[in-house]
Amino acid sequence: MISVTVAAHGGRGKRVVGGNLKAYGSGRLSICDLDIPPEKLEIHQKSNFSKFWSNLFEKLLALTLVLFQTCFPFLNRLFEKPKQDNIEARLAARRSRSLKLPPPPIQKLNAKVLLEVFSYLEGSSLVACEGVCKRWRKIIEKHVDELPKVGKDQIRILFDEGEIVIYPLDSRKTSTRYPMPNLQRLAILLRHLSTLSLFVRGLIPIEATPVLRSLCNLHLRPQQIYFIWSKFSVESISLLEELIICNAETLTDIGFEECSPNVYLSDRLIFPIVHQLQSLRIWNDAKSGPHNITDATLAQLTRNLEKGCRLETLDLTSCRVTSTAIARLIYAWALHPSSDVSITLNFCSDVYRCDVLNQLSQRSIHLQNGKLARNGCVLTISC
Numbered sequence: 001m002i003s004v005t006v007a008a009h010g011g012r013g014k015r016v017v018g019g020n021l022k023a024y025g026s027g028r029l030s031i032c033d034l035d036i037p038p039e040k041l042e043i044h045q046k047s048n049f050s051k052f053w054s055n056l057f058e059k060l061l062a063l064t065l066v067l068f069q070t071c072f073p074f075l076n077r078l079f080e081k082p083k084q085d086n087i088e089a090r091l092a093a094r095r096s097r098s099l100k101l102p103p104p105p106i107q108k109l110n111a112k113v114l115l116e117v118f119s120y121l122e123g124s125s126l127v128a129c130e131g132v133c134k135r136w137r138k139i140i141e142k143h144v145d146e147l148p149k150v151g152k153d154q155i156r157i158l159f160d161e162g163e164i165v166i167y168p169l170d171s172r173k174t175s176t177r178y179p180m181p182n183l184q185r186l187a188i189l190l191r192h193l194s195t196l197s198l199f200v201r202g203l204i205p206i207e208a209t210p211v212l213r214s215l216c217n218l219h220l221r222p223q224q225i226y227f228i229w230s231k232f233s234v235e236s237i238s239l240l241e242e243l244i245i246c247n248a249e250t251l252t253d254i255g256f257e258e259c260s261p262n263v264y265l266s267d268r269l270i271f272p273i274v275h276q277l278q279s280l281r282i283w284n285d286a287k288s289g290p291h292n293i294t295d296a297t298l299a300q301l302t303r304n305l306e307k308g309c310r311l312e313t314l315d316l317t318s319c320r321v322t323s324t325a326i327a328r329l330i331y332a333w334a335l336h337p338s339s340d341v342s343i344t345l346n347f348c349s350d351v352y353r354c355d356v357l358n359q360l361s362q363r364s365i366h367l368q369n370g371k372l373a374r375n376g377c378v379l380t381i382s383c
Contacts, residue, residue: 111139118143123150127192145219149194155220157186160202160229164189169196187214198222202229208236216243224253224279237264245272255281255315262318266292274300279313286347290318295325305332310339317346323355330356330372330379334365337374345383353383 109117118126118140126147130140140147156165162180181189198220203211208231216239225247232240244251251273256265265282274297282291298321305311311333326345333341345351357367365372372379 114139115143115146118147121148123148123192123194144191149221150192152193152195154197154199155190155193155195155222156199156201158201159204159207166193183210183214187218190218190220194219194221196222197224197226199226200228200230203227203231205231205233205236208232209239212236212239212243216246219246221250222247223250224255225251226253226255226257226281227259228257230256230259232259232261232264234261234264237269240264241269241272244269248272252276253279253313255279255283257281257283258285260284260288262289262291264292267294267296270297271300275304276309277301277304278310281313281315282319283315283317283346286318290320290349291316293319293321295320295322297321298325298329302329302332305329305336305338308336308338311341312339313342315342315344316348319345319348320350321345321348322350323352324359326351326381326383327356327359330360330381331363331365333379334372334374337377337379340377341379343379343381343383345381348383351383356381356383 106114114136118129121129126140127150130137151169153167153169153171154165155167158165159180164178164180164186165175166178167175178189180186198215200211200215225244244254254270254273254277259265262284270277270280270293280297280301282293284291293316301311301314302325314329326343330343360367367381370381372381
């Protein structure tokens with residue numbers, strides 16, 4: 001199965017990256033609500049049958065009140081409606097009292113100054129400020145991506161189980177679970193959060209486009225993105241590329257397990273972050289065809305190693321890589337070791353273990369039991 005390193009998980013056992021997860025249930029987003037703006041989401045109307053009984057009850061109640069007022073005149077006081085003049089007078093008095101109170105100094109600040117003040121607050125304080133008044137809420141909503149966010153260790157969006165699990169940075173605190181909302185509520189739930197790891201499971205083609213569009217707009221700033229058991233539509237591939245580009249400043253670890261269509265999991269998808277990539281995992285059961293990850297990606301990873309960059313995990317299944325590219329990668333690491341590396345290659349038809357070992361031995365690099373030690377670092381290869 002897929003390799004999982006301590007480095008990729010930050011030493012935290014509860015952060016899951018494929019392999020040992022199972023799906024239960026069939027929780028799903030409401031497909032009919034996916035692309036509906038929030039202001040158009042309406043409460044389901046009552047059925048005609050319930051409307052009939054409701055109207056009948058109201059008429060019977062009105063008739064009963066008329067009978068009581070007719071038969072018992074002294075009860076009129078209980079049903080006497082306040083005069084409209086009295087209501088308007090009270091409202092006018094209330095307005096005059098409110099006008100006498102001077103507005104607080106902070107309400108006199110313009111939007112630019114308020115935004116500067118908000119930039120010094122923590123994410124949790126911003127959430128509280130959002131509920132103060134409509135003006136503050138609009139300013140925060142407009143600039144939410146520029147303001148501080150509440151940091152989380154991992155956000156798991158589990159479409160197959162119909163829930164979202166959010167893990168805090170403090171390992172002593174427990175995770176928080178939410179039932180899967182519609183897409184608009186999902187964006188509201190996550191817009192003030194940033195995360196080290198984004199884990200998405202059970203995505204289906206009809207949901208892929210709106211979900212990926214929403215994730216692009218959220219700017220969660222993850223260091224790791226992992227998709228498992230997800231099927232992308234052809235139209236959503238460009239949004240998947242955009243998601244990677246949007247998070248290129250922070251993203252160093254990416255993985256796809258049992259995702260399709262395979263042909264779109266390619267070098268082009270990885271290239272925006274390959275210069276800083278530390279972990280790459282592409283895994284499936286080899287029954288759905290090869291992935292278009294080629295020697296071009298390995299060549300860039302080799303150049304990264306020659307510059308002294310870190311590489312921690314390379315786990316490829318059914319990819320179009322060759323023995324020569326793997327041998328060059330290992331040789332570059334042997335000259336510039338900076339961290340432990342785990343290389344796992346399964347069902348890569350152009351990679352042969354004996355060819356890799358022969359090419360390395362010609363450069364005086366000899367592996368023992370699939371391991372190579374250099375300067376306190378260890379490279380492990382399985383193919």
